[in-house]
Amino acid sequence: MSAGLNLAQLQAVRYTEGPCLVLAGAGSGKTRVITHKIAHLIEKGLQPRRIAAITFTNKAAAEMRERAAGLIGRAAKDVLVCTFHALGVRMVREDGHVLGLKPNFSILDADDVAGILKECAGGTTDLATARQWQWGISAWKNQGWDARRALAMAGDDHERSLALIMQRYEERLAAYQSVDFDDLIGLPMRLLKGHAEVREKWQRLLGHVLVDEYQDTNATQYELLKFLVGERARLTAVGDDDQSIYGWRGATLDNLKKLPIDYPQLKVIKLEQNYRSTSAILRAANHVIGPNPKLYPKTLFSELGEGEPVRVQDCDNEEHEAERAVARIQSLQAGANPPPAWKDFAILYRANHQAKPFEKALRKANIPYKVSGGTSFFDRAEIRDLCAWFRLWANSDDDPAFLRAVATPRRGIGHTTLGRLGEFAAQNKLSMFGSLFNAMLAALMPRKALDGLLEFGRQINDLEYRARHTLGAEDARRFLTDWLADIGYEQYLYDSEDSDKVAAARWSNVLEFCDWMAQRAGGQVEDAAGTTTQTEVKSLLEVAQNIALLSTISEREKDQDMVILSTLHASKGLEWPHVQLVGVTEGMLPFKLDDDEGRQQKVADDVAARLQEERRLMYVGITRAQRTLVVSWTKKRKKGREMVACRPSRFIAEMKLDAATMREDPREKLRQLRAEFARKAQAGVPSA
Ligand code: ATP
Ligand code: MG
Numbered sequence: 001m002s003a004g005l006n007l008a009q010l011q012a013v014r015y016t017e018g019p020c021l022v023l024a025g026a027g028s029g030k031t032r033v034i035t036h037k038i039a040h041l042i043e044k045g046l047q048p049r050r051i052a053a054i055t056f057t058n059k060a061a062a063e064m065r066e067r068a069a070g071l072i073g074r075a076a077k078d079v080l081v082c083t084f085h086a087l088g089v090r091m092v093r094e095d096g097h098v099l100g101l102k103p104n105f106s107i108l109d110a111d112d113v114a115g116i117l118k119e120c121a122g123g124t125t126d127l128a129t130a131r132q133w134q135w136g137i138s139a140w141k142n143q144g145w146d147a148r149r150a151l152a153m154a155g156d157d158h159e160r161s162l163a164l165i166m167q168r169y170e171e172r173l174a175a176y177q178s179v180d181f182d183d184l185i186g187l188p189m190r191l192l193k194g195h196a197e198v199r200e201k202w203q204r205l206l207g208h209v210l211v212d213e214y215q216d217t218n219a220t221q222y223e224l225l226k227f228l229v230g231e232r233a234r235l236t237a238v239g240d241d242d243q244s245i246y247g248w249r250g251a252t253l254d255n256l257k258k259l260p261i262d263y264p265q266l267k268v269i270k271l272e273q274n275y276r277s278t279s280a281i282l283r284a285a286n287h288v289i290g291p292n293p294k295l296y297p298k299t300l301f302s303e304l305g306e307g308e309p310v311r312v313q314d315c316d317n318e319e320h321e322a323e324r325a326v327a328r329i330q331s332l333q334a335g336a337n338p339p340p341a342w343k344d345f346a347i348l349y350r351a352n353h354q355a356k357p358f359e360k361a362l363r364k365a366n367i368p369y370k371v372s373g374g375t376s377f378f379d380r381a382e383i384r385d386l387c388a389w390f391r392l393w394a395n396s397d398d399d400p401a402f403l404r405a406v407a408t409p410r411r412g413i414g415h416t417t418l419g420r421l422g423e424f425a426a427q428n429k430l431s432m433f434g435s436l437f438n439a440m441l442a443a444l445m446p447r448k449a450l451d452g453l454l455e456f457g458r459q460i461n462d463l464e465y466r467a468r469h470t471l472g473a474e475d476a477r478r479f480l481t482d483w484l485a486d487i488g489y490e491q492y493l494y495d496s497e498d499s500d501k502v503a504a505a506r507w508s509n510v511l512e513f514c515d516w517m518a519q520r521a522g523g524q525v526e527d528a529a530g531t532t533t534q535t536e537v538k539s540l541l542e543v544a545q546n547i548a549l550l551s552t553i554s555e556r557e558k559d560q561d562m563v564i565l566s567t568l569h570a571s572k573g574l575e576w577p578h579v580q581l582v583g584v585t586e587g588m589l590p591f592k593l594d595d596d597e598g599r600q601q602k603v604a605d606d607v608a609a610r611l612q613e614e615r616r617l618m619y620v621g622i623t624r625a626q627r628t629l630v631v632s633w634t635k636k637r638k639k640g641r642e643m644v645a646c647r648p649s650r651f652i653a654e655m656k657l658d659a660a661t662m663r664e665d666p667r668e669k670l671r672q673l674r675a676e677f678a679r680k681a682q683a684g685v686p687s688a
Contacts, residue, residue, distance in 0.1 A: 005029075005036060012236070012269045013037045016044065016208065019229075019263040022238040023256070025300040026285065026623035027276030030238035031573060034210045035064060037236055038079055039071040041208050048078035050207035052228075055083055056216060059372075060573055064212070084221055088184030095191050095198045104395050104545060106178045110134070111384075112400035113180050119422075120168040137166045141182035142218045142250035144189070146170065176431055177397045185220045192227035203230040213573060214239030218250040222258065233263055241295040243620050245569060247613045253295060274300050276575050278307025281629050284655040285622040291654070292612050309661035310622075312652055313632035317643070318354075318583070321634050322361035325580050328630060329367065329563065332578060342368055346564040346576040348621050350589045354582065355565045362563060369563040372570055382493065382506045383513050390517075390544035393464040397431035406456055409492035413456065417449040433457065467541040472523030476540045480514040517543055568621045579625035581618075584633045585646040590614035618651045631655070 005013060012022045012033045022030050034053055042048055053068075055061045061081045068076035080087070093103050108116070117130040117137075140150045147167035154160040173179065179187060192199045209229050211217070214237040217225070229235045237259065244253055260266045274282055282302045315321035325347055333339045347358050355371050362369045388404035395401075406413055418432075424444060425435040435441060436457040442450055463483065470479045484490065490507050497503035520543045522535040564576065568589075583589070591614060593607050622629060633648045 005032070006271075006273060008269055008271050009033050009036070012238075012271075013040050015267055015269075016041060016234065018265050018267065019233040019235045019259070020237070020267045020269065021214075021256075021259055022236070022269045022271065023240070023296055023298075024238075024271035025240055025274065025298050026243060026620070027274040027282075027575065028271035028300065029273075029275055030240070030271065031064070031212055033238055033271075034212050034236070035067045035071060037208075037210060038068045038076070038081075042072055042075055042079075046207045048075045049080065050205060051210070052080040052082075052087065052206050052208075053210040054087060054212065055081065056213040056572065057570070058083060058086070060212065061086070084217075084224070085181060085184045088188045091188040091191060091202070092179065092184065095195075095201075096187065098195050098198060099187060099191065100174075101179070101187075102177050102395075104177075106176070106391050106395040106398040106401065107184070108173075108178050108180045108398075108400065110181075112178075115400050115403075116172050116176075117165065117169060120165050120172065133162060133165055136162050137169065138180075138182050139250055140166065141180075141186055142220055144186065144220050144223065172399075175397070175429055176399050177395055182220075185218075185224060189220055189224045189227065192224065199227055199230070202228055203232075206234075208234045208236070210236040210238075212238055213243075215241050215244040215253065215256060216246040216251040216572075217255050218246075219252060219255070222255045226262065233265070235263075242289050242292065242298075242616055243572065243623075245572065245613060245617050245620055247609070256295060270296075270298070272299050272301060274302045275304075276626055277302055277623060278304050278627060280307045280309055281622060281625050281627075284310045284629070284657065285619055287656045288615060288622060288651055288654050289619040292615055308628045310629045310631065310655065310657055312648075312657065312662045313630055314648070314663075315632055315634045317634050317636045318357040318638060319361075321582055321632050322357040325358060325582065325630075325632070326361045326365050326367065328580065329578075330365065332628070340577060342561045342563045344577040346566060346571065346574075346579050346624065347582055348566055348568050348571050348579060348624065349582050350568060350591065350617075352567060354588075358565055358582070362565075367563055368561065369565055370560065372564055372566045380506070380509055382510050385489075386510065386513060389463070392433070392460055393467050393541060394545040396433040396460060396464070399425075399432050402432045405460075409488055409495075411452060411456060413449065413452045417445055417453065420444050421453065433460070464541065467544060468539055470540040471521065472537045473518045473521050474523060476518040476521040476543070477515065479540060480518060484510070484514070568617050571624050572620055575624055575626055577626045578628045579621075580630040580632060581621045582632050583637070584618075584631050584649045584652060585637060586649050587646065588637070589618060589649050589651065615651065618649075622655075 006029070009029055009032065012020060013036045016037075022033055024030055038051055038053055041051055053061075053064060055064055061083060065076060065079070065081045068079060068081070080090075082090075089107065092099075092101060092105070096103065096105065113134055114127060114130040117133050118125050118127070121130075145153070147163055147170050150163040150166055151160065154163050173183075192202065206228060209225065211225065216239075225235065239256065241253055241256055244251060260268070277285070279302050282300060286300065313321070313324055315324060329345050332345075349355065359369065359371065385404065385408040388401040388408070391398050391401035392405050403418065406418065421432055421435060421441070424430075424438070424441060425432045428435065428438070430438070436453055441453075466479065470476055489510065493506050493510075494500065494503040497506070517540075520538070521540055522537045524534060566574075568581075581589075590611055593610055593614075622631075631652060633652065634646055636643045637646045638644075
């Protein structure tokens with residue numbers, strides 16, 4: 001148990017009687033404390049199902065489950081390792097009925113929410129405005145406000161009208177039996193706060209709650225935690241104030257400051273040794289974060305040696321930057337023995353759209369890569385089409401899903417018909433599906449239109465019934481294949497795409513997705529290596545119920561040997577031997593600080609706070625690297641259709657690198673030549 005832990009870590013692991021905060025810099029083994037503490041608690045006799053470990057992403061949860069399994073074996077699978085949102089889903093499914101929610105409520109994703117908001121404004125709004133409202137409403141929800149509170153607190157006309165929209169939005173969600181992502185935190189909080197029996201149940205169940213990346217929790221999550229752990233406060237939180245990068249989404253460092261006040265018995269443990277990065281990398285990180293105000297004093301040292309100097313690359317444009325990044329990966333591969341794997345490399349950037357030139361260059365060089373934290377497989381239109389159907393089986397009151405499913409493929413039900421149905425539903429406070437079988441609907445539309453709708457309604461009912469009784473992977477696969485043939489989805493793809501090649505690619509996504517869905521229904525499941533395992537059997541309906549959360553799950557991609565392309569935000573908590581931070585220019589990182597996007601953003605205070613968050617983002621990026629780090633920037637950058645001139649980010653100078661070593665690695669040229677030679681030699685071998 002004590003293997004691979006230093007004294008301070010061991011102290012944090014062994015202290016289980018009360019609240020404990022581990023506050024420490026990047027790579028100091030905070031996450032490791034959590035996994036070892038799970039093992040320790042189980043060894044001490046706490047049942048695995050009474051432990052909850054909360055992580056920031058599904059991916060982090062999957063990784064933690066795996067690491068815990070490495071320590072304690074099978075018992076790890078009963079530990080509740082999940083995100084705040086997944087915990088919320090479970091709580092609301094179990095106890096949401098006391099708030100009037102049916103257990104099969106739907107979870108809306110960001111697009112659904114924007115659609116409903118547009119609807120709330122009578123459909124006259126554009127998407128951009130709807131998105132802005134979404135942000136505003138979400139910010140209110142994250143600080144624990146409902147529409148009534150927002151209305152009472154509104155300071156000007158703008159806020160008042162947004163609060164009114166929020167009120168309509170809340171009514172719709174109730175009518176549709178749906179919740180949005182913020183509700184997955186807000187509703188559990190209301191459950192625990194307002195219902196003693198529910199609160200006691202959860203407090204009794206959870207013998208210990210552990211939270212990773214604590215610095216990125218928001219005010220509602222703080223409250224939720226407080227109610228979850230109750231008076232006994234068996235809580236372990238680990239975090240780093242210098243890595244708080246979700247302020248823009250409502251995360252607040254107040255949560256760190258409040259802990260010692262709300263829990264006077266709090267034990268604070270600091271870790272000082274970094275086990276991840278070389279001294280050269282750590283020094284650059286410490287210089288960058290230096291100017292930020294300190295919440296707690298911290299020192300961080302590494303015993304991994306000085307290592308390679310951190311390098312800076314000045315590039316002409318993004319294509320040039322991408323070519324050089326690929327050349328570096330190739331030369332590191334050719335120059336080391338044994339060569340690093342593809343998955344030892346990460347290219348990190350500020351915004352998703354920056355990935356493209358790197359994707360292209362990697363493809364050209366035949367290097368496998370994966371874009372993580374960006375447009376995932378699950379965001380593709382065809383996958384979302386299918387998900388709309390699944391959501392509708394799971395909850396027929398899900399109007400956004402109804403609208404999408406009814407139109408894919410189009411079944412001759414026109415906009416006018418849907419418009420009339422929508423009006424009728426709104427007037428009668430019903431969902432669209434709920435209105436279908438209402439006798440009064442017949443008066444509002446021609447017979448043929450009504451027949452089309454009824455046919456669709458019957459189809460959904462039938463599918464729901466059958467999905468409920470379809471158990472296990474094999475049946476699920478057969479069901480899905482039949483259903484796709486039945487609705488003619490393949491044909492629909494070919495009809496709606498100009499290019500057959502594109503249609504074929506989309507169809508293959510559909511098949512891949514169905515296969516993945518089917519596997520989740522359990523039973524005898526065969527993996528890629530051909531080994532069969534027996535897993536818990538679920539109904540296809542059950543699998544469909546959690547569909548809205550899918551977009552963030554990337555389980556199916558784990559363990560593949562690929563270069564990682566990721567946003568800085570999505571890289572939090574992870575580490576790679578070789579990292580390149582790209583596009584590090586003023587305006588990208590730090591992001592433009594003085595734009596006029598928002599009304600308040602011009603206020604000087606706000607600019608200073610945003611610069612601090614940008615600095616933390618750079619710090620997160622640098623500290624992902626274990627052995628080598630390159631920071632690159634481009635003299636020109638594409639902005640829309642134009643090319644704009646760029647300057648290197650102020651953070652590059654602030655890393656205080658040694659001018660003699662930062663530009664060029666003299667061995668780079670040699671490695672490149674060697675790599676080229678190896679490629680040519682390989683190409684020259686006649687194929688058998
Ligand atoms: P971050 O702030 O980025 O989330 P962290 O503090 O959570 O980092 P970990 O990811 O837990 O740090 O650990 C960083 C690396 O150091 C991991 O590879 C981990 O296995 C290793 N490590 C942590 N503690 C020790 C230790 N006591 N001995 C050896 N290796 C360790
Ligand atoms: Mg961590």
